[in-house]
Amino acid sequence: MKTTVNEVSITWRDKRLDIIVCVKHVPETAEAELKIDSTGKAIDRTGLVFDINEWDDYALEEAVRIKEKQGGTVTAITVGADDSDSTLRKCLARGADKAIRLTDPRFDGSDGYAVAKILHSVIRNLPFNLILTGMQAGDDGNAVVGPILAEMLKIPHVTMVKKLELGAGTVRTNRELEGGLEEQVEVKMPALLSIQTGINEPRYVSIMGIRKAMQKEIKVMTLADTGLTENDVGVAGSWIRIEKMYVPPVEKQAEFLKGTPDEIAVKITEILKAKGLI
Amino acid sequence: MTKIFVIAEHRQGQVRDVTFEMLTKGRELAEKANAELVAVLMGKNVGEHAKTLAEYAKTVLLIQDSKLENFNSEAYSQVLTRLINEHNPALVLIGHTSYGVDMAPRLAAALNVPLGTDCIDLAYESGALTLTRQMFGGKVNVKAAVRKAETYIVTVRQATFAPQKPAAPANGQIIETPSKLTEEITEKRFIQYVFPPPGGVDITAAEKLVGVGRGIKDVTNIPMVEELAKTIGAVVSCSRPIVDKGWLPSDRQVGTSGKTVKPKLYVALGISGAFQHVLGMKGSDLIIAVNKDPNAPIFSFADYGVVEDLFKIVPPLKNKVYESKAQQTCK
Numbered sequence: 001m002k003t004t005v006n007e008v009s010i011t012w013r014d015k016r017l018d019i020i021v022c023v024k025h026v027p028e029t030a031e032a033e034l035k036i037d038s039t040g041k042a043i044d045r046t047g048l049v050f051d052i053n054e055w056d057d058y059a060l061e062e063a064v065r066i067k068e069k070q071g072g073t074v075t076a077i078t079v080g081a082d083d084s085d086s087t088l089r090k091c092l093a094r095g096a097d098k099a100i101r102l103t104d105p106r107f108d109g110s111d112g113y114a115v116a117k118i119l120h121s122v123i124r125n126l127p128f129n130l131i132l133t134g135m136q137a138g139d140d141g142n143a144v145v146g147p148i149l150a151e152m153l154k155i156p157h158v159t160m161v162k163k164l165e166l167g168a169g170t171v172r173t174n175r176e177l178e179g180g181l182e183e184q185v186e187v188k189m190p191a192l193l194s195i196q197t198g199i200n201e202p203r204y205v206s207i208m209g210i211r212k213a214m215q216k217e218i219k220v221m222t223l224a225d226t227g228l229t230e231n232d233v234g235v236a237g238s239w240i241r242i243e244k245m246y247v248p249p250v251e252k253q254a255e256f257l258k259g260t261p262d263e264i265a266v267k268i269t270e271i272l273k274a275k276g277l278i
Numbered sequence: 279m280t281k282i283f284v285i286a287e288h289r290q291g292q293v294r295d296v297t298f299e300m301l302t303k304g305r306e307l308a309e310k311a312n313a314e315l316v317a318v319l320m321g322k323n324v325g326e327h328a329k330t331l332a333e334y335a336k337t338v339l340l341i342q343d344s345k346l347e348n349f350n351s352e353a354y355s356q357v358l359t360r361l362i363n364e365h366n367p368a369l370v371l372i373g374h375t376s377y378g379v380d381m382a383p384r385l386a387a388a389l390n391v392p393l394g395t396d397c398i399d400l401a402y403e404s405g406a407l408t409l410t411r412q413m414f415g416g417k418v419n420v421k422a423a424v425r426k427a428e429t430y431i432v433t434v435r436q437a438t439f440a441p442q443k444p445a446a447p448a449n450g451q452i453i454e455t456p457s458k459l460t461e462e463i464t465e466k467r468f469i470q471y472v473f474p475p476p477g478g479v480d481i482t483a484a485e486k487l488v489g490v491g492r493g494i495k496d497v498t499n500i501p502m503v504e505e506l507a508k509t510i511g512a513v514v515s516c517s518r519p520i521v522d523k524g525w526l527p528s529d530r531q532v533g534t535s536g537k538t539v540k541p542k543l544y545v546a547l548g549i550s551g552a553f554q555h556v557l558g559m560k561g562s563d564l565i566i567a568v569n570k571d572p573n574a575p576i577f578s579f580a581d582y583g584v585v586e587d588l589f590k591i592v593p594p595l596k597n598k599v600y601e602s603k604a605q606q607t608c609k
Contacts, residue, residue: 029414029415029417030415030550031493031548031550031571033571033572043414043418112395113386113387113393116387135379138415139413139414141395141396141411141413142395143374143379143383143395144382144383144386144395145383146383147381147383147387148384148386148387150384151383151387151388152387156352156465156466157380157384158380159376159380172469175376175380176376177289177376177377178375178376178534178535179535179537180473180474180531180535180536180537181472181473182471183468183472184471185466185469186466186469187465188465197519198521198523201523239386239392239394240392240393240394240409241422241425242422243408243420243421244421245418245419245420246418246419246420246421247419248412248416248417248418248419248575248578250578251578252578253577253578253583254567254578254579254580255582255583256577256582256583257582257583261586261590261591261594262598264584264594265594265595265597265598266598268566268582268584268595268598269598269599269601271564272510272543272599272602273606275543275564277510277542277543277564278510278599278602
């Protein structure tokens with residue numbers, strides 16, 4: 001009996017997997033100074049650098065590593081404007097085989113729920129064993145698209161995955177809990193996993209890879225290709241709608257130390273000395 | 279009567295803080311809306327927890343089943359789907375925690391109920407729900423309207439609402455109901471907890487910490503920070519991205535997924551101050567932050583702030599501290 005189980009598991013490990021990775025093209029804002037635009041509902045995008053969402057970057061890397069180990073395909077898919085192509089190109093250069101961009105002005109204002117509906121309309125017609133998403137996006141931080149998509153596809157999901165191991169028709173994950181604790185959770189495939197940062201080290205893209213990726217096709221689809229109506233997407237098809245964006249009120253503000261770096265260094269040293277910390 | 283559900287969160291025999299935070303906010307909302315506050319507790323052998331919750335809520339729905347012993351979003355969702363359909367609560371509050379993030383979105387989609395996540399405030403008035411949440415790592419806030427519905431699900435950010443016991447204990451009624459889970463959940467199984475490896479550096483014991491964040495740019499710049507820390511007599515800690523990149527080991531991580539620290543001194547270098555990090559260090563006695571972005575959230579938590587490139591500050595600071603200590607030794 002035991003041998004049989006092992007054989008099944010070996011067979012499975014040799015099996016090629018079709019993996020879909022959902023990605024998002026977002027502004028890098030960790031170190032940028034943000035301004036709110038004239039609508040009062042969004043940030044001013046001027047001068048911001050856009051790239052693949054950090055969590056999605058880890059998800060894509062994980063997908064490519066699985067493909068390299070046991071064969072199969074990786075398809076990157078995004079809902080976004082034309083400029084999302086640079087994120088999809090990056091995915092293709094990293095090892096994705098196909099890329100799909102869902103673009104339509106009527107998608108504007110979509111929340112995570114509407115985005116999940118758009119993704120679902122396409123993914124349900126694609127072959128897949130695994131879907132990987134980032135655990136959240138660095139812009140809106142909703143952390144909802146993955147599990148909602150899994151519910152729509154009626155497949156199990158695990159969020160905040162920090163490690164994964166493929167078994168015989170199952171995938172065993174370590175998911176992050178608070179305070180350094182993790183839990184091991186196993187799901188049956190096909191499954192959706194939302195990936196937490198730090199699961200791997202995303203590779204750098206070689207010049208060769210980028211050149212090759214330029215020749216690969218990005219399939220563009222619109223609302224008409226999804227089978228959805230305009231009431232399903234955008235603000236009309238969303239649960240939540242941003243009414244107002246503002247700079248968080250400051251309850252307490254640091255006392256700012258000003259001057260040349262040397263002067264500031266002296267001031268900090270004086271503070272530390274006065275407090276008996278040095 | 280209108281009901282407000284608070285989904286209790288517990289792990290390894292402990293009710294988690296976010297539960298009491300939600301019960302406190304839930305009580306405020308319930309009073310305003312003339313609604314009944316209901317705590318929902320799922321687990322196995324959690325009767326004691328139910329008594330604690332009854333001090334906060336008018337009703338405690340207690341569902342005990344071995345299938346609910348460890349959190350499993352699939353099993354928990356099945357039970358909650360039934361309870362929400364039966365009780366029709368106006369609001370369901372869930373923690374925006376590892377558990378809540380795994381369960382709430384799927385539950386909302388299954389019930390076709392609008393969901394707002396990671397909320398730092400919410401207002402419920404005449405059936406309409408308005409949310410306050412943050413975007414771009416806490417750099418901006420938004421007010422969001424939610425599509426009108428009979429039931430809403432909201433996940434609430436941890437440590438946002440200060441937990442408070444009601445003036446008089448609620449003396450809530452504990453109602454035990456069966457889970458009605460008939461089959462084993464085989465799609466998704468909890469296997470075990472995985473604990474962090476023992477040993478390593480205990481940053482919670484350090485009196486002084488120099489915390490480093492994304493602004494450090496490259497692993498080759500870490501020694502510069504280590505030198506400064508050594509001169510001050512501090513230990514190096516860091517924010518999440520530094521551990522994710524493998525530049526420092528995970529025992530150095532401060533924040534929700536790392537350690538909570540309360541040193542006498544916390545110097546934050548190139549840390550923007552996303553709430554996940556701030557939650558782990560805001561209790562420090564003295565916080566000095568260096569960041570290029572004048573609007574970085576860290577400056578709302580720091581005592582002293584320096585708007586400057588950390589690479590321009592760290593070398594002279596190390597020298598000045600060194601000189602100062604040398605002088606003190608001479609005296």
